Amino acid sequence: MDVIDQLGSLKEGKLSRRKFTTSLMAAGIGVMTTPLATRKAGAAAADQGTFFTWGGYDIPELFAPYKEKHGELPNFAVFGGAEEALTKMLGGYVVDVSHPCNSGIPRWIASGLFQPIDTSRLSNWADVMPELYDLKGNIVDGKPYLAPFDWGQTSITYRTDMFEVEGEESWDMLWDERYKGRLGSLASGGDAWWCGAIKAGVPLTEIDTPDAFEKIAAVMRAQRPLIRLYTDDTTTLEQALASGELVAAMTWNSSAALLQADGVPVRFAKPKEGALTWVCGLMIHKDAPNLDLAYDIIDSLLSVESGKFMISDYGYGHSNIKAFDGFDDETLQGLGLSKTPADILAGGHFQIPQSQQWETKMNTLFEEIKSGF
Amino acid sequence: MSITNGPMPDDATGLRKTSRLGALLQRSEAARGFTLLSPTLFIMAVGILVPIGILVVMSFWTQVGFGFDTTATTANYQMAAERPIYGALLRRSLWMSGMATMATVILSYPMAYFVAFHVHRNKMMWIVLITLPFWTSYLLRVFAWKVVLGYHGVINSALMNLGLIEAPLEFLLYSQSAVVITLAHAWAAFAILPMYVSLEKIDKSLLEAATDLGDGPIARFLRITLPLSLPGVISASLLIFIPTTGDYITPTLLGGPDGAMIGNLIQKQFGAINNWPMGAALSIILMLSIGAIAVSFMLIANFVRKRIS
The missing domain is CATH 3.40.190.10 (Periplasmic binding protein-like II)
Known part of the structure; x- marks a missing residue:
C-alpha cells in the first residue's frame, strides 16, 4: 500500500470503500500496537521493585548501587506515618519492601504480612551494627524481620x-x-x-x-x-x-x-x-512480587554510599558502621550522632513496642x- | 459446555423463544426501559450499593487488633453519640460546607447571569473560559491557595508592601476561613454551569412582558428571573454541599488544628487509628445527615418557589 497513492486517490474521490476500510484497519492496528513497542523498548518501571517508604527516602542518592545494577530506580510509594502504611497493606496493598520503625516491629510481624530476611543475600550485612537489629521482638527463630537502616x-x-x-x-x-x-x-x-x-x-x-x-x-x-x-x-x-x-x-x-x-x-x-x-529499617512483604529486587533495594540502602549521604545530608544515623568512617567525632557530635549508636540510643528515650x-x-x-x- | 456438547437446539423453537421475548419487550415499556438501563444499573449495583452494604454491615462490627469482631453491636453509634468530638466535627463540617456553598452560589450567580443574558456571540467560548481554571488538578488549586494565603503569600506580601500591616496576617492560612475560601473557588464551575443552563432557558418574552406591565429591573429580577432560575440554584447548591461536607484534602492542607472536618477523622479511622468499623459508622452518620439536610433544603426551596411564582 502506497500512502501517497492513497492520499492522491482520496483527493480525487477515487478511493474505494474497501481500500479505505483496509487503511483504517491498518491505522487501527498501528495505534493499538504502538504502546506495546515502546513498552518493550523502555524497560518499563513495572519491572522494578517497589519501596513503600516515608517521604524523603524516594531519592536517587540512596539507590546508586541499585541503579548501577538495574539501570533504573525502584518504584516508590510514600506514606506519612507507619500506622497508615500498615493499614494500607492490611487492606491488600502489596509492595516489595517497606520501612517501619522499632516501635512497630512486633505488631508488623504479628500482622503476618512479612517474611524473615535471609541475611546471606545481603552483601552489606556483615557491616551492620548488631545492636541495631538486636531489637525487642525482631529476631524470630534466629532470623531478623527488620534490616535496620536509619536511626x-x-x-x-x-x-x-x-x-x-x-x-x-x-x-x-x-x-x-x-x-x-x-x-x-x-x-x-x-x-x-x-x-x-x-x-x-x-x-x-x-x-x-x-x-x-x-x-x-x-x-x-x-x-x-x-x-x-x-x-x-x-x-x-x-x-x-x-x-x-x-x-x-x-x-x-x-x-x-x-x-x-x-x-x-x-x-x-x-x-x-x-x-x-528510634531505629527504622526495612521489611520484606511476604508476597513480594520481586523478591530478588527486594534484596537489592535493601542492600542498596545498607551500602556505605547511601550511609554517607544519610549522615552528611540528612543528619541521620546509618546502620552500616563503615559509613561513619569519613566523619570525625566533632561533626558527628554536632549532628547528635555517634559511631557507637548504643550511647545515643541509651542516652535518649527509646520507643517501646x-x-x-x-x-x-x-x-x-x-x-x-x-x-x- | 452443555451447549457445545449437547444436541443443537431446534431452530424453530429458538426462533419462537426470541420472538416471544421480543414481544414481551415490545409490550412492556418498563421492561424495555430497564433493558436499556441495565448496564448503568449493573454498575450502580456493583459500584455503589454493594460498597454501601458492606459499610452498613461493617459499622455494626468492632475492631479487635488487626481483625474484626463480627457480632452485631451498636457500640460505634453509641460512641459517636456520647463522645463530643464526633458531633462537633460533624456540625463544623456541615457549617463550613454550608458557608462554602452559599459563597459559591452567590459569587457564581452573577457570572452565570452575565453569560446567559449579556453575551450574545461566542457563548461557548465564554463557557470554556469560565471553566478553564478547572482544567488544572484540584490538588494544584488547593496548593495555589496555600501560596496566595500563606505567611509570606501573595496577600500578606502585598499588604506589607503597601504598609497596611506590620506583620503577616496569621489567620489567613490554617483556619476555617481558608478552607471556605478554597472550597468556594474550587467548586465554582459546578455552580456556574447548572445556573447558566436554567437562566439560559428563561423565555425572554416573559421579561419583556414584565417590563411592559410596569416592573422595574429589580422587581423583574425578583419576580421572573430568580424564581425561574431556582432549579439551577438548588441543583448547584446540592452539587457543592454534598461533596464538600466530606472533603478532607482541603482541610488537611489548609485547615490547621481548628479547621479539621469530619472527613479527616473518617480518613484517620481507616488509617492511623485503625478502627474501620468506627470509620464506617461515621461515614453512614455523615451520609444520613447530608441526606436529611438535602431533602429539607429541597422541600423548603420548592415551597419558596411555589410562594413566589
Missing part, C-alpha cells in the same frame, strides 16, 4: 534568631506561651505522644497505664492551643521554619540538617529531659485532642 531522634528544631531559649534546651520550648501560634508539631502520635510522655515525665516503660494516658493527655491538651500546625509532611514544617511562620517545631534530624544546609539559622535541640530516639489496642486507643485520643477536645 535518629525526634526533637525540637528552632530558629536561633527568633527563639529565645531560657536556660537549657528542653521540651518546655514547645509549650512556651510566649510563642503561641508560632509552634509546630508532627501530627503522628507515633512521635508526638511519646514526646508528650517525656515532657510529662512518664517513664516510657509505663506508657500503657491509665495514669500515663491521663498525664500525657493533659500535657497534649495544654500544648494544643499553642500549636499552629500539626502535619506529617516534614517539608511543610521546614518551609514554615524557613519563613519564620514557625519559630520552633517537633521534627526529626533531617529537617534541621536540611535547613542548616540552606543557611537558615536553626538548631536541633538536645532537650535536657532527653530526646526521643506497644499492642495494637494501645495504638488504636492512643491515636483515637490524640486525634480528639488535636481537634480540640
Whole structure:
C-alpha cells in the first residue's frame, strides 16, 4: 500500500470503500500496537521493585548501587506515618519492601504480612551494627524481620534568631506561651505522644497505664492551643521554619540538617529531659512480587554510599558502621550522632513496642485532642 | 459446555423463544426501559450499593487488633453519640460546607447571569473560559491557595508592601476561613454551569412582558428571573454541599488544628487509628445527615418557589 497513492486517490474521490476500510484497519492496528513497542523498548518501571517508604527516602542518592545494577530506580510509594502504611497493606496493598520503625516491629510481624530476611543475600550485612537489629521482638527463630537502616531522634528544631531559649534546651520550648501560634508539631502520635510522655515525665516503660494516658493527655491538651500546625509532611514544617511562620517545631534530624544546609539559622535541640530516639529499617512483604529486587533495594540502602549521604545530608544515623568512617567525632557530635549508636540510643528515650489496642486507643485520643477536645 | 456438547437446539423453537421475548419487550415499556438501563444499573449495583452494604454491615462490627469482631453491636453509634468530638466535627463540617456553598452560589450567580443574558456571540467560548481554571488538578488549586494565603503569600506580601500591616496576617492560612475560601473557588464551575443552563432557558418574552406591565429591573429580577432560575440554584447548591461536607484534602492542607472536618477523622479511622468499623459508622452518620439536610433544603426551596411564582 502506497500512502501517497492513497492520499492522491482520496483527493480525487477515487478511493474505494474497501481500500479505505483496509487503511483504517491498518491505522487501527498501528495505534493499538504502538504502546506495546515502546513498552518493550523502555524497560518499563513495572519491572522494578517497589519501596513503600516515608517521604524523603524516594531519592536517587540512596539507590546508586541499585541503579548501577538495574539501570533504573525502584518504584516508590510514600506514606506519612507507619500506622497508615500498615493499614494500607492490611487492606491488600502489596509492595516489595517497606520501612517501619522499632516501635512497630512486633505488631508488623504479628500482622503476618512479612517474611524473615535471609541475611546471606545481603552483601552489606556483615557491616551492620548488631545492636541495631538486636531489637525487642525482631529476631524470630534466629532470623531478623527488620534490616535496620536509619536511626535518629525526634526533637525540637528552632530558629536561633527568633527563639529565645531560657536556660537549657528542653521540651518546655514547645509549650512556651510566649510563642503561641508560632509552634509546630508532627501530627503522628507515633512521635508526638511519646514526646508528650517525656515532657510529662512518664517513664516510657509505663506508657500503657491509665495514669500515663491521663498525664500525657493533659500535657497534649495544654500544648494544643499553642500549636499552629500539626502535619506529617516534614517539608511543610521546614518551609514554615524557613519563613519564620514557625519559630520552633517537633521534627526529626533531617529537617534541621536540611535547613542548616540552606543557611537558615536553626538548631536541633538536645532537650535536657532527653530526646526521643528510634531505629527504622526495612521489611520484606511476604508476597513480594520481586523478591530478588527486594534484596537489592535493601542492600542498596545498607551500602556505605547511601550511609554517607544519610549522615552528611540528612543528619541521620546509618546502620552500616563503615559509613561513619569519613566523619570525625566533632561533626558527628554536632549532628547528635555517634559511631557507637548504643550511647545515643541509651542516652535518649527509646520507643517501646506497644499492642495494637494501645495504638488504636492512643491515636483515637490524640486525634480528639488535636481537634480540640 | 452443555451447549457445545449437547444436541443443537431446534431452530424453530429458538426462533419462537426470541420472538416471544421480543414481544414481551415490545409490550412492556418498563421492561424495555430497564433493558436499556441495565448496564448503568449493573454498575450502580456493583459500584455503589454493594460498597454501601458492606459499610452498613461493617459499622455494626468492632475492631479487635488487626481483625474484626463480627457480632452485631451498636457500640460505634453509641460512641459517636456520647463522645463530643464526633458531633462537633460533624456540625463544623456541615457549617463550613454550608458557608462554602452559599459563597459559591452567590459569587457564581452573577457570572452565570452575565453569560446567559449579556453575551450574545461566542457563548461557548465564554463557557470554556469560565471553566478553564478547572482544567488544572484540584490538588494544584488547593496548593495555589496555600501560596496566595500563606505567611509570606501573595496577600500578606502585598499588604506589607503597601504598609497596611506590620506583620503577616496569621489567620489567613490554617483556619476555617481558608478552607471556605478554597472550597468556594474550587467548586465554582459546578455552580456556574447548572445556573447558566436554567437562566439560559428563561423565555425572554416573559421579561419583556414584565417590563411592559410596569416592573422595574429589580422587581423583574425578583419576580421572573430568580424564581425561574431556582432549579439551577438548588441543583448547584446540592452539587457543592454534598461533596464538600466530606472533603478532607482541603482541610488537611489548609485547615490547621481548628479547621479539621469530619472527613479527616473518617480518613484517620481507616488509617492511623485503625478502627474501620468506627470509620464506617461515621461515614453512614455523615451520609444520613447530608441526606436529611438535602431533602429539607429541597422541600423548603420548592415551597419558596411555589410562594413566589
